[in-house]
Amino acid sequence: MSPTSMGKFWRKPLDFDKLDIPHGELHIIKERCKGCGFCVEYCPLDVLELSTEFNSKGYHPPFVAKENTCVFCGLCEMLCPEFAIFVTEKKSASGGKEKKEKQEVNKVES
Amino acid sequence: MKADPKGVLTGEHYLDGDHACSEGALAAGCRFLAGYPITPSTEVAERVAERFPYVGGIFIQMEDEMASMAAVIGAAWGGVKSMTVTSGPGFSLMMENIGLAAMMEAPCVVINVQRGGPSTGLPTLPGQADMMQARWGSHGDYEIIALSPNSPQECFEVVIKAFNLSEKYRVPVLVMADECVGHMTEKVVIPKAEEIELYPRRYTKLPPSEYLPFKPGPDMIPEMVKAGDGYKIHITGLTHDQKGYPVMNWETQEKLVRRLVDKIRLHADELVDIEEIEMKDAEVVIFSYGISSRVSIPALQKARKEGIKVGLLRPIIVWPFPEKKIRELASKVKALVVVEMNYGQMFYEVERCAGGKAKTLLVPHGGGWVHDPEDILKAIKEALK
Amino acid sequence: MKATEIMEPPVTEEMDHPMENILRMDRIPHIWCSTCGIGTALTSFAEALKKITTPLEKVCVVSGIGCSGRSAGYIKLDSFHSTHGRAIPFATGLKLANPELKVVVISGDGDIVGIGGNHLIHAARRNMDILVLCINNFVYAMTGGQVAATTPLTANTSTSPYGNFEQPFSLPHLAASCGAVYVARWTCLHVRRLARSIEEAMNKKGFSFIEIIAPCSTIYARRNRLGTGLDLMKFYHDNSVIKHGADTRELDIEFQKKIIVGKFIDRERPTFLDAYNDWMKQKLKDKFVPHGGPQC
Numbered sequence: 001m002s003p004t005s006m007g008k009f010w011r012k013p014l015d016f017d018k019l020d021i022p023h024g025e026l027h028i029i030k031e032r033c034k035g036c037g038f039c040v041e042y043c044p045l046d047v048l049e050l051s052t053e054f055n056s057k058g059y060h061p062p063f064v065a066k067e068n069t070c071v072f073c074g075l076c077e078m079l080c081p082e083f084a085i086f087v088t089e090k091k092s093a094s095g096g097k098e099k100k101e102k103q104e105v106n107k108v109e110s
Numbered sequence: 111m112k113a114d115p116k117g118v119l120t121g122e123h124y125l126d127g128d129h130a131c132s133e134g135a136l137a138a139g140c141r142f143l144a145g146y147p148i149t150p151s152t153e154v155a156e157r158v159a160e161r162f163p164y165v166g167g168i169f170i171q172m173e174d175e176m177a178s179m180a181a182v183i184g185a186a187w188g189g190v191k192s193m194t195v196t197s198g199p200g201f202s203l204m205m206e207n208i209g210l211a212a213m214m215e216a217p218c219v220v221i222n223v224q225r226g227g228p229s230t231g232l233p234t235l236p237g238q239a240d241m242m243q244a245r246w247g248s249h250g251d252y253e254i255i256a257l258s259p260n261s262p263q264e265c266f267e268v269v270i271k272a273f274n275l276s277e278k279y280r281v282p283v284l285v286m287a288d289e290c291v292g293h294m295t296e297k298v299v300i301p302k303a304e305e306i307e308l309y310p311r312r313y314t315k316l317p318p319s320e321y322l323p324f325k326p327g328p329d330m331i332p333e334m335v336k337a338g339d340g341y342k343i344h345i346t347g348l349t350h351d352q353k354g355y356p357v358m359n360w361e362t363q364e365k366l367v368r369r370l371v372d373k374i375r376l377h378a379d380e381l382v383d384i385e386e387i388e389m390k391d392a393e394v395v396i397f398s399y400g401i402s403s404r405v406s407i408p409a410l411q412k413a414r415k416e417g418i419k420v421g422l423l424r425p426i427i428v429w430p431f432p433e434k435k436i437r438e439l440a441s442k443v444k445a446l447v448v449v450e451m452n453y454g455q456m457f458y459e460v461e462r463c464a465g466g467k468a469k470t471l472l473v474p475h476g477g478g479w480v481h482d483p484e485d486i487l488k489a490i491k492e493a494l495k
Numbered sequence: 496m497k498a499t500e501i502m503e504p505p506v507t508e509e510m511d512h513p514m515e516n517i518l519r520m521d522r523i524p525h526i527w528c529s530t531c532g533i534g535t536a537l538t539s540f541a542e543a544l545k546k547i548t549t550p551l552e553k554v555c556v557v558s559g560i561g562c563s564g565r566s567a568g569y570i571k572l573d574s575f576h577s578t579h580g581r582a583i584p585f586a587t588g589l590k591l592a593n594p595e596l597k598v599v600v601i602s603g604d605g606d607i608v609g610i611g612g613n614h615l616i617h618a619a620r621r622n623m624d625i626l627v628l629c630i631n632n633f634v635y636a637m638t639g640g641q642v643a644a645t646t647p648l649t650a651n652t653s654t655s656p657y658g659n660f661e662q663p664f665s666l667p668h669l670a671a672s673c674g675a676v677y678v679a680r681w682t683c684l685h686v687r688r689l690a691r692s693i694e695e696a697m698n699k700k701g702f703s704f705i706e707i708i709a710p711c712s713t714i715y716a717r718r719n720r721l722g723t724g725l726d727l728m729k730f731y732h733d734n735s736v737i738k739h740g741a742d743t744r745e746l747d748i749e750f751q752k753k754i755i756v757g758k759f760i761d762r763e764r765p766t767f768l769d770a771y772n773d774w775m776k777q778k779l780k781d782k783f784v785p786h787g788g789p790q791c
Contacts, residue, residue, distance in 0.1 A: 027510050034529035037725045042684075059529065077513070078542060078686040081534025082524060086512050116784070141790050142592055144584075163775045166784035168591045170767075172584060173617040180581035181588030184557070187575065188592025189789025210578050277791075311791045336789055337573040337589060338596050340552040344519065344568060346576035355522060356568060356576075 024072030024087040026064050032084035035059030039076035039085055045069050048076065111310045113137050115303035117165045122299050127292040128153035130262040131221055131285070132161065134269030135193055137306055140219070141167035142192040144181035146174055146200060149233040150289040151223035154195040175200040179207035179220070186216040187345065189336035191273055191311075193219040197289075198227045198240055201247070208282050209248030210347045212370060215324070215332065217276040217311065219269065221285040223292040224400075226477035236289035237477030238400055238451035244284045245429045251367050253374035255381060256284040256429035258399040262296045268426065271383070274309035279373060280331050286428060288451065290401035290480060318342065323354040324366070330373040374430055383426040384435060388414065392421025394493050395439055397460050398449040399425055401480055406449050409486035420490055428456065436463035445469040445493035449486055451477050469493055514541040517551070519571045526565060530716075530724025532683035532709030533563055536630050537570070539686050539707075540601070543693035549597040556599050557586040559611065561637045563603035563630035563709075570601075580610030583618045586625045593789050594624075594768055597697060604631040604645040608664055612644070619673035619702045624766045626696050626703045629666060632711035640714035647750035651718045666706045668743040671760045676701035678760035680746065682708040682731040685756060692758060701766050708754065721751070 013019075026047070033055060040048045040062050049065040062085070064070070070087065077086040117136035125133065131154045135143070143162070145155040159169040167190075172178040178194045185192035196204060201222045211218055224240050226232025244256045255275050259268040268285055276283040314321050314333035318341045324332050332352075335341045348356035349363045374381065388410065389395065398406045403424045413420040423439070425432050436459075440446065446468050448457040457472040464470050473489045475481050512518075518541075527533050544551065551572060558567035560579035567574035577585040586598040600607070607615055607629045618625065634652050635641040642655040645666065649658045671678045677696045681689040689707060696703035710716060710727035721727055731754065739757040746755050765773070768786075775783045 027512075029512065032524050034524075036530040036723075038530075038535070038728060041725060041729070075686070078538050078690070079535055079684075080538065081527065081531060083512050083514055083518060083534070083538065086510075086514075088510070139791060141786065142588070144588060163779055163783050166787050166790070168771070168786045170587070170591060172587075173613050176581060177584035177587075177614050177617075180577060180584035181591070183577070184575070184585040184588025184590075185592035186588075188589045188596065189791065190592040191791050192588065192592070206578055207581065336593070337555045337575075338553050338593050338789075342552075342571050342573060344574045344576070346568065347578055348576065355519075 022072040023068065023090040024070035025090045026070055026076070027086050027088065028061055028063070029084045030055045030061040031057075032082045033059055033061035034082050035061065036081060038079040038081070042075055042079055044073060044075065045071060111308050113303040113306035113308055114139055118303040118306065119300050120302050122297060124295060125262050125298045126153065126295040127259070127262040127265045127287060128223065129157050130265040130298045131195070131269050131287070131292075132157035133298070133300060134266040135219070135273070136161055136165060136167075137266070137300065137303075138191065138270040138273035139308055140191045140193050140273060141165070142182070142185040142190045143167070143169045143194065144172050144178045144185070144192070145194050146172055146178050146196065148197045148200045150225055150292050151195040151197045151221065153292070154221060154223070175203035176207060179204040179211070182218045183207060183211050183214060183216045186218050187337050189338075191217070193221065195221040195223065197223050197225045197233075198231060198237070199229070201240055201243065205247040208254070209250060209252060211282040212248065212252035212254060213347050214345050215280040215370075216282070217280055217334075218282050219272045219276055219285065220282060221269070221287065224286060224288040232478045234289065235478040236401055236451060236480070238288055238402060239453075239455065239477060241286060241428065241450070241452065241455040244286055251371055253371050254282055254284055254429060255279065255374065255427065256286050257383070257426055258286045258428045259291055259426070260400050260403045260424065261291065262294060263298050264426070265291065266298050266300065270306060270308070275381075277309045277311050278331075279377070280312070280334065281374065286400070288400045322352045324350065325352045326369055326373075330369055330376070378430045379434065381427055381430050382432050382435065384432055385424040385426060387422040387424070389421035389423065391419050393419040393444045394421075394447060394490050395443050395445070396420060396422045396447050396449055396486065396490070397456070398422065399428055399456070400451070402449045402451050402475075405480045405483060406486055409483040409490065412483065412487055413490050418490060418494065431456075431459045431463070433463045436460055437465065440464035440467040443468050445471060447471045447473060447486070447489050447493050449473045449481060451475045451481070514538060517541050517544055517571050519569055522569055525569050527562060528713045528724075530710060530712040531562070532632070532711075532724060532728070533566065533630055535683040535686060536628065536689070536707045536709055537566060539689040540628065540693055542686075542690035543697060546694045547597070547697045549697065553595055554597045554599065555589055556601055557582045557589065558600065559602040559606035561603040561606045561635065562632070563601060564606055564637075566601040580606055580614065582606065583611055583614040583625070583627065587618060587623050590623060590625055591768070591786070594786070595788060598625045599697070600625060600627045602629065603636070604629055604633065604666070605635040605643045608644045608666060608669070609635070615670070616673040619670055619675045619704065621767045622674060622676060622701045622764050624700050624702070624768065626693070626705070628693070628705050628707060630707045630709050631666065632709045632715055634711060634715050636711050636714050640718060647748055649750045650715070653718070663748070665743070665747045667704070667746050667759050670704035671743040674702070674764065675704045675760060676762050676764050677703035677758075678743070679758040680706040680708065680756050682735055682754065682756060683710065684728050684731045684735070700769075701764055
């Protein structure tokens with residue numbers, strides 16, 4: 001739940017402060033990509049975009065356009081027909097996942 | 111290895127050829143039959159359907175012959191000895207999958223109880239006109255082994271031989287019987303289980319990391335595995351390399367198809383099984399198989415009475431064709447008289463191998479009845495002119 | 496409360512794709528076109544394989560001929576690539592020979608419903624314990640895009656160059672009326688629901704049939720001016736309606752109209768082998784010897 005999507009909720013959830021937002025690390029196997037664009041189209045947070053570089057087959061593989069936005073939903077990994085992209089989970093330094101900042105929460109209108 | 115006594119109906123029986131085939135299959139360890147009813151072969155499946163629940167086999171009547179053959183190959187890869195039975199029209203339908211069995215090197219047995227053809231023909235009457243189709247029926251280059259019994263006792267023995275050959279050479283083996291032998295009832299002596307020798311399936315002892323599904327052994331035949339053992343094989347009908355992966359180029363085709371053909375052709379000397387009657391001093395040799403060979407015997411006896419030196423050469427393994435034997439014979443005898451229930455099929459093989467050294471005559475028959483021994487006698491006399 | 500810093504996990508240079516353990520990596524990249532949906536169908540299959548109860552050595556894949564039929568060649572299980580239309584009887588033979596195997600048929604609509612139609616209806620009738628994944632792209636794609644038994648009315652294909660005038664099959668209806676115990680339809684876009692469906696079907700005994708609607712970019716989409724496979728996926732997104740348990744008589748697919756997806760049938764019926772064993776035990780009592788699996 002990023003600050004931008006808070007607009008979808010009509011009130012702030014009661015456990016909002018304790019939320020663990022997973023973070024994902026994207027691994028793109030550029031040489032396997034055939035530039036279909038499924039991952040770009042269906043990433044719920046628009047993390048990916050097709051790059052302008054070419055792989056050796058002449059396709060444009062995706063790249064991570066929005067750093068640190070991936071929430072490890074895994075949809076790109078499941079949609080990719082070429083097995084060319086997958087996500088691993090990024091763990092935080094304290095061992096847990098990132099906790100939501102109170103300031104960010106207060107910024108948003110419910 | 112010896113036969114499983116559960117499947118061996120030891121004793122003296124009065125069986126017809128079809129039923130003798132069923133008993134032969136059970137004795138050989140066949141535990142899967144997928145078939146489709148077609149006269150005159152249905153009785154084989156009927157008896158097996160009755161007997162399998164007592165010996166632990168599975169019979170399934172499939173929706174058509176193509177499904178039957180596909181199921182037979184699937185079962186071979188599942189780890190059982192499998193077979194199907196059919197006649198002319200069904201044989202034609204099975205051709206694509208016989209080619210698949212040859213390509214996948216799946217051991218299996220197909221019994222064709224031949225009937226009058228072509229097309230629907232004479233469903234209840236004999237014919238021997240599928241002989242060339244047995245050899246060349248499916249598209250592409252491949253080799254199979256085919257046997258031809260001429261009595262119910264031999265039906266029993268030939269089916270066991272067929273299973274053994276299919277395991278040894280990893281090839282589909284065809285039993286080319288005919289309606290007459292199939293529906294003829296004679297004494298069949300089934301020996302004890304420990305007297306029946308079976309060739310075990312050539313399973314590999316290599317671990318999955320080293321095993322290659324189509325790497326030939328020194329006799330050009332690869333070792334086999336079955337599905338479910340963790341080998342994670344890929345078996346395809348496409349031209350493939352030793353790993354089993356499809357590779358679409360001429361080098362792989364050459365390597366693979368040449369081996370499929372050579373594994374039989376280069377073992378042709380071991381694949382000779384013939385019966386010779388009164389051949390020592392023969393000047394004319396009757397070449398015949400199946401029911402036609404039985405009919406040739408009275409002609410032979412009559413000719414001998416008249417002083418003609420006739421012998422009978424009867425191949426039990428008809429494919430690969432006993433070329434060497436015919437070539438040898440052709441230089442020794444005056445004529446070869448081919449008696450078969452068709453308008454010339456094995457005749458052309460005999461003629462080819464005789465190479466002009468001996469006269470070759472065909473005594474044809476359209477099928478539907480057996481030859482008249484008088485016609486055979488006439489041909490023998492004609493041959494000596 | 497400050498956001499704690501995100502620590503970078505030690506990333507190895509070459510990390511393997513998590514599905515590589517069931518792929519024949521020496522044959523990847525595969526032959527399917529860019530924006531083809533078959534690869535996506537296979538990721539759902541791979542995902543389902545992680546959760547089934549059968550050990551993977553006992554799972555076999557059989558496929559026929561065609562684009563979808565190439566699937567067997569890329570999956571690292573005991574896989575068999577048989578002749579056109581005969582994947583289902585091949586799977587039948589495999590299953591009956593060794594009932595411990597879990598056999599999955601992955602093939603295309605032309606292969607399973609066209610030439611293989613007879614085998615489909617009989618295997619469903621007999622309730623053979625196999626799972627059939629029918630990847631439906633509405634044409635015979637591998638051979639150049641000919642009309643199939645599933646091509647929607649008015650669609651343009653290479654053998655219906657003026658538009659298809661034949662009524663197509665409704666595959667869930669066909670499978671259900673022949674007696675399949677689990678019938679579902681999903682598009683390639685419904686990756687997670689499809690994976691769950693496959694997992695359910697694999698853990699279930701009996702004949703299961705899942706139709707997977709896949710985009711065919713090079714042929715179906717191009718010939719009908721529907722864009723690329725991605726445009727077809729967007730079409731599925733906007734036009735597929737999930738209706739679990741819908742009446743199978745109302746599942747026809749019209750050209751570029753609503754597609755109803757979901758799980759339609761989930762019932763119990765004795766499988767072929769169970770029926771055989773029970774029947775024979777009843778008839779032959781102690782003398783019955785059930786088929787004991789691989790015997791040579």
